[in-house]
Amino acid sequence: xxxxxxxxxxxxxxxxxxxxxxxxxxxxxxxxxxxxxxxxxxxxxxxxxxxxxxxxxxxxxxxxxxxxxxxxxxxxxxxxxxxxxxxxxxxxxxxxxxxxxxxxxxxxxxxxxxxxxxxxxxxxxxxxxxxxxxxxxxxxxxxxxxxxxxxxxxxxxxxxxxxxxxxxxxxxxxxxxxxxxxxxxxxxxxxxxxxxxxxxxxxxxxxxxxxxxxxxxxxxxxxxxxxxxxxxxxxxxxxxxxxxxxxxxxxxxxxxxxxxxxxxxxxxxxxxxxxxxxxxxxxxxxxxxxxxxxxxxxxxxxxxxxxxxxxxxx
Numbered sequence: 635x636x637x638x639x640x641x642x643x644x645x646x647x648x649x650x651x652x653x654x655x656x657x658x659x660x661x662x663x664x665x666x667x668x669x670x671x672x673x674x675x676x677x678x679x680x681x682x683x684x685x686x687x688x689x690x691x692x693x694x695x696x697x698x699x700x701x702x703x704x705x706x707x708x709x710x711x712x713x714x715x716x717x718x719x720x721x722x723x724x725x726x727x728x729x730x731x732x733x734x735x736x737x738x739x740x741x742x743x744x745x746x747x748x749x750x751x752x753x754x755x756x757x758x759x760x761x762x763x764x765x766x767x768x769x770x771x772x773x774x775x776x777x778x779x780x781x782x783x784x785x786x787x788x789x790x791x792x793x794x795x796x797x798x799x800x801x802x803x804x805x806x807x808x809x810x811x812x813x814x815x816x817x818x819x820x821x822x823x824x825x826x827x828x829x830x831x832x833x834x835x836x837x838x839x840x841x842x843x844x845x846x847x848x849x850x851x852x853x854x855x856x857x858x859x860x861x862x863x864x865x866x867x868x869x870x871x872x873x874x875x876x877x878x879x880x881x882x883x884x885x886x887x888x889x890x891x892x893x894x895x896x897x898x899x900x901x902x903x904x905x906x907x908x909x910x911x912x913x914x915x916x917x918x919x920x921x922x923x924x925x926x927x928x929x930x931x932x933x934x935x936x937x938x939x940x941x942x943x944x945x946x947x948x
Contacts, residue, residue, distance in 0.1 A: 637741050640915035643799070643851060645792045646944075649707055649752070649908035650899045652784040653690055653764065658901060661698060664691040666726070671766070674906045674920065676712035676750075676779030676833065677826035677948070682768045688781065689726055689765040698762050701873070705783050707738070708766070709752045709908065712779020712828030717751030719770040722783055724759030740836045741916045749836030750828070752908075752918075754786075779828045787896045788913060790862040791855045798852035823847070825948050834918055849919055850945040851911055858892070860936035865894045873898065892928075892940070902926045909944050919946045 653672045656662055665672070667688030668680050682688070692698050708722040717737065735753040737745050745751055766781040805822035824846030825833050832844030873894050900907050903923020910918050924943035931939045 637739060637916040638914060639741065640912065641917055642912055642915065643793055643797045643853060644912035644914060646789050646853070647910040647913040648787045648789075648896055648900075649709065649782070649910070650784045650787060650896065651782045651905070651907060652702065652705055652899075653782070654905045654907075655784075655899050655901075656692055656698070658905060661693045662690060663693055665689060666691070666765075671778055671781050674780055674782060676828045676920075679712055679714075679777040679779045679829045682776050682778050684773075684776075685767060685769055687725075687727075687765040687767050689763050691726065692762045694762055699760070702762060702764070703757060703760075704785055705757045705764075706785050707752060707754050707783070708735070709750070709782040710766075710778060710780075711750045711782065712777070712833075713750065714748040714775075714777045714829055715768065715770060715773050716746040716748075717753075718746060719768055719773070719776075720751065720766065720778075720781075721769065722755075722757075722764060722766045722781070724757055724761050724763060725765050726761050726763045739916055739918065744836035747837035748829075749831060750834060777829055782908065785895070785899075787890060787892075787899075789855065789892070791858055793853040794856050796854060800850045800852070801847040802850065803847050822948075825946070833920075848946045848948075850924070850943060851909075852941070852943045854939065854941040856939050857933065858930070858938045858940060860938070861891060863892050863930055863938045863940065865891055897928055902928060903942070903944075906947055911944075919944070920948075921945055922947045 651674055654674055667686060670678055670680050671688050672690050692702065702724055710720045735755040738752040738754050740749065764783045768776055803823060806818060806820050808816055808818045810816050827841065830841065831839045835844060904926050906920050906922060908918055909921040921944040924945050928940060933939050
């Protein structure tokens with residue numbers, strides 16, 4: 635899929651970080667390399683070395699083995715190399731790094747410049763672990779802010795027309811003195827840099843002239859079909875589709891729904907995720923939902939309306 639540049643809102647896509655979710659469930663049993671690289675905090679860059687694996691290891695068993703196999707994206711945020719120098723696999727050793735990847739973002743030549751990258755792929759390997767590695771012996775002092783592996787969720791409906799886009803400078807406070815003078819205190823005015831550049835930029839190091847402020851999107855969806863909103867079963871087969879009768883069938887793409895495969899995997903938006911306001915446009919933000927509660931209002935038989943406010947988080 636080829637993205638275009640743009641800032642409008644259409645049919646959103648959510649990139650859900652599996653490591654964040656499984657950490658919240660107590661399913662991580664250890665790390666090899668730097669644990670900080672799996673924290674979804676690209677502002678905290680970490681040195682990496684050529685052909686060294688950074689591994690997050692999960693609890694054993696078929697449940698997590700099936701779940702880990704449903705990942706379909708890999709992101710590297712805040713790197714100073716090229717997108718093609720980074721790989722991921724389900725392994726605890728040096729195998730399975732020659733998977734077939736599809737370059738998703740950024741668009742064009744920007745993919746092979748310092749900044750960030752997102753790939754879509756079919757995960758290789760079978761260990762209950764994710765391993766990311768950098769492979770290039772000629773780059774001096776390679777740095778990475780964060781790795782992210784997980785599954786993207788596409789809303790089946792486009793947003794309603796009454797979208798609200800807000801830009802907040804909530805770290806800036808102005809106080810008027812007794813003498814009538816205004817004093818402005820700036821605690822922060824934008825996201826921290828990802829290494830030496832503004833977030834979500836590639837190539838040029840826009841330290842001073844890039845975007846600032848905190849973005850948020852308030853969107854509503856009307857007439858969502860029941861199967862796209864709620865799971866068929868709130869108990870068995872809640873996230874994993876095991877009705878196919880084969881071990882490791884994973885999540886059936888046609889049965890993904892908002893509750894099972896977005897809200898539950900982010901704890902109702904409390905965990906960080908990557909938000910793409912329009913699946914066709916090269917625009918991203920690390921977000922949370924503004925409140926840990928979502929209401930589905932039934933407006934017809936098995937048909938619902940719902941609204942969300944996506945707030946950029948640092």
